[in-house]
Amino acid sequence: MDIQGDSAFLGYHFSQECNHTIELYAEDCLGNSNYTSMKFHVDEKAPDINKTVGEPKMLPSVYEEGVDYWVTCETPIIINASDLGCCGVLENV
Structure with a gap:
């Protein structure tokens, strides 16, 4: 993870096709937190x-x-x- 000031950056590469879910949780030094999730469908085969x-x-x-x-x-x-x-x-x- 790359933290620059008040922002954090995370790069990710899917190594396999299929369905993937990425869950993210962040918490600051005062205990404030947030959560989100994203679903990705990776399909590398042509029709x-x-x-x-x-x-x-x-x-x-x-x-x-x-x-x-x-x-x-x-x-x-x-x-x-x-x-x-x-x-x-x-x-x-």
Whole structure:
């Protein structure tokens, strides 16, 4: 902890993902005190994204950067994303 005048600073780095709670208690020399807690959700895994491009579609005849398919306005494109959340447990954050 770094104490500078009337303020104290504490840096912390989470070494594991999951749910963490930090509890802080401070007391001055006259016995006045205060308490607080903070909950953090550390999630280092990216969501899975799957895409399905229906018909009609056509692959480009020559490579064009950033173009996977040529489609029409009627081509269905379905995108699904899923994420197991912190520690593999779905939870409202």
